[in-house]
Amino acid sequence: MEAHQIAIYLGAMALGGLLGWAAPAAGPGLEHAINPVLGALLFVTFLQVPAAELLRSLRDGRFLSAAMAVNFIVVPLVVAALYGFLPADQAVRVGVLLVLLCPCVDYVIVFSGLAGGDSRRLLAATPLLLVAQMALLPGFLYLFMGSGLGDIVDAGPFLEAFLLLIVVPLVLAWTLQTWAARAHAGQRVSDAATTTMVPLMAATLITVVASQVPKLGGSLGDVAAVIPFYAAFLIVMAFAGRLVARLFRLDVPASRAVVFTGATRNSLVVLPLALALPDELAVAAVVVVTQTLVEVIGMVVFVRLVPRLVPRLVPDREPFAGG
Numbered sequence: 001m002e003a004h005q006i007a008i009y010l011g012a013m014a015l016g017g018l019l020g021w022a023a024p025a026a027g028p029g030l031e032h033a034i035n036p037v038l039g040a041l042l043f044v045t046f047l048q049v050p051a052a053e054l055l056r057s058l059r060d061g062r063f064l065s066a067a068m069a070v071n072f073i074v075v076p077l078v079v080a081a082l083y084g085f086l087p088a089d090q091a092v093r094v095g096v097l098l099v100l101l102c103p104c105v106d107y108v109i110v111f112s113g114l115a116g117g118d119s120r121r122l123l124a125a126t127p128l129l130l131v132a133q134m135a136l137l138p139g140f141l142y143l144f145m146g147s148g149l150g151d152i153v154d155a156g157p158f159l160e161a162f163l164l165l166i167v168v169p170l171v172l173a174w175t176l177q178t179w180a181a182r183a184h185a186g187q188r189v190s191d192a193a194t195t196t197m198v199p200l201m202a203a204t205l206i207t208v209v210a211s212q213v214p215k216l217g218g219s220l221g222d223v224a225a226v227i228p229f230y231a232a233f234l235i236v237m238a239f240a241g242r243l244v245a246r247l248f249r250l251d252v253p254a255s256r257a258v259v260f261t262g263a264t265r266n267s268l269v270v271l272p273l274a275l276a277l278p279d280e281l282a283v284a285a286v287v288v289v290t291q292t293l294v295e296v297i298g299m300v301v302f303v304r305l306v307p308r309l310v311p312r313l314v315p316d317r318e319p320f321a322g323g
Contacts, residue, residue, distance in 0.1 A: 001198040001199065005110060005198050005201070006114075006299075006300055006303070008198060008201075008202050009107070009201060009202060009205055009296055010296065010297075010300075011202075012201075012202040012203075012205040012206045012209075013205050013206075013209050013292070013293060013296060015206055015210075016205060016206040016207070016208065016209030016210040016213070017209050017210070017213055019206065019209075019210040019213075020209060020210040020211065020212065020213025020214050021213055021214075023210075024213070024214035025214075026210065026211075027210070027211050027212070027213070027214040027215065028211075030207050030210050030211035031211045031275060033207050033211075034204075034207055034208060034211060034271060034272060034275070035161075035164060035165065035272055037200065037203050037204050037207050038165060038204055038268055038269065038271075038272070039164060039165055039168065039169050040169075040196075040200055041106060041197075041200040041201060041203075041204050041268075042105070042106065042165055042166070042169040042170075042269070043169035043172055043173055043193075044173075044193055044194060044196055044197050044200055045105065045106055045109070045123075045126065045169075045197070046126070046127070046169055046170045046173035046174070047173040047176060047177065047190060047193055047194055048123055048194060048197075049123050049124055049126060049127065049173070050177060060121065060124075062248050062249070062250065063118075063121055063125070063248075063250060063254050063257075063258070064125055064128070065248060066244055066245060066247075066248040066250060066254075066258050067103075067122075067125050067129065067257075067258060067261050068128075068129075068132065069244055069248075070237075070240065070241055070244040070258055070261065070262035071103040071129065071132075071133070071261060071262060072132060072133075072136055074237075074240050074241075074244060074262060075100065075101065075103075075237070075262060076101060076140060076143075078233065078236050078237060078240060079096075079097070079100050079101060079144075079233070080144070082229060082232060082233065082236075083144065085229060086225075086226065086229060087222050087225045087226070089222050089283070090145075090281065091277075091280065091281040091282065091283040091284045091287070092222050092223070092225070092226060092283060092284070092287050093144075093145065094141075094145070094274075094277065094281055094284045095226075095274055095281075095283065095284030095285065095286070095287025095288050096226055096229065096287055096291075097140065097141060097144055097145070098137075098141075098270045098273060098274055098284065098288060099265050099266070099267045099270055099274075099287070099288045099291045100233060100265055100291070101133070101136075101137060101140045101141075102133040102137060102265060102266035102269065102270050103129050103133060103261055103262075103264070103265065103266055104261070104264035104265055104266050104267075105126045105129060105130050105266060105269065106201065106268060106269075107201060107264070107296075107299070108122065108260050108261055108264040109122055109123050109126070110201075111260060111264070111299040111302060111303060112256060112257050112260040112261070114303045115256055115260065115302060115303045115304075115306045115307055116252070116253060116256055116306075116307055116312075117253055117254075117256035117257035117259070117260055117306070118251075118253035118254045118256070118257045119257065121253075121254060121257055122257045122260070122261060125261075127166075127170060129261070130166050130269070131166070133266065134162050134166070156276075160276075161269070161272045161273055161276075165269055165272065166269075176189065176190050176193070177190065204268060205292070205296075208268065208271060208289055208292065209289060209292075209293070212285055212286050212289040215282060215283070215285065215286050216286060222283065222287075223283070223286050223287055223290050226287055226290060226291075227290065227294055230290070230291050230294040230295065230298075231294060231298070233263075234263050234294075234295070234298045234302075237259075237262045237263040238259060238263055238302070238305065238306070238309060239309070240262060241258050241259035241260070241261075241262035241263060242255065242259055242309050242310055244258055244262065245258040245259065245310065252310055252311075252312050255310045256306050256307070256310050259302075259306050259309065259310065260302065260306065263298075263302065264295060264299065265291060265295065267288050267289065267291045267292040267295065268292065270288060271285060271288050271289065274287075274288045
């Protein structure tokens with residue numbers, strides 16, 4: 001499955017779209033399944049980040065600084081530059097902001113590794129990127145849409161999503177790691193859990209796409225209008241990520257990882273936040289899912305493009321634990 005995961009993910013999205021079109025009545029039920037399947041996916045993702053590795057990443061100052069800079073300085077500036085080209089519909093704009101202002105924490109690791117990026121470094125930085133995006137997202141939304149958004153967006157679902165999708169899976173993962181370090185039974189459970197990464201990712205994509213396709217309805221035109229916006233974002237961030245990596249003088253694998261973390265967005269984790277919006281903003285969730293469809297196709301291109309953007313022309317400049 002790992003060898004064919006790109007094809008599996010594309011097939012999962014196609015199957016989800018077919019299921020959503022053929023059985024639209026199943027949409028509400030599938031929506032309730034998003035958080036459990038996504039929580040399981042993030043648990044397995046965090047399980048691959050040993051606590052010691054996370055502490056090590058905190059000492060890897062140069063890579064961590066580059067990842068934070070590209071995601072929380074460069075990306076907001078790029079989004080601001082493209083923002084004026086979005087449809088005027090508030091729901092569409094909220095959906096785009098939710099998804100583009102948050103860095104990906106799941107399949108970015110897979111695609112980065114396929115392109116020769118330092119996926120271990122990126123994996124270790126995942127919890128920090130999650131905490132940072134949840135802390136900064138309310139401020140970004142305020143800057144883009146003003147204080148009026150506070151009357152529409154309830155902070156409760158944001159906090160609930162942070163607890164259920166980040167804190168709980170992270171604590172459970174580290175608990176299992178502790179058990180695995182002390183007992184063979186724990187190690188067997190941990191090994192078995194890590195083999196479910198690809199099936200869980202596929203299940204998440206099927207569930208997400210199938211639950212949102214029935215909502216398209218009369219909003220198809222507005223949703224389709226954001227596709228060029230998402231494509232432009234990917235193109236711009238490919239070069240912006242390379243520039244940031246050069247500014248921080250990272251080695252080739254780390255540079256490729258920075259390009260991927262800047263371009264891939266957190267559509268799956270922010271989807272529960274979009275689903276918690278009021279009914280008048282329901283289209284935001286579909287806009288978020290549309291980004292996933294565009295991005296996964298874009299990642300297939302990135303796997304071939306990024307090694308050319310960041311070629312191995314010179315020896316790597318920094319060891320793993322650079323600082």
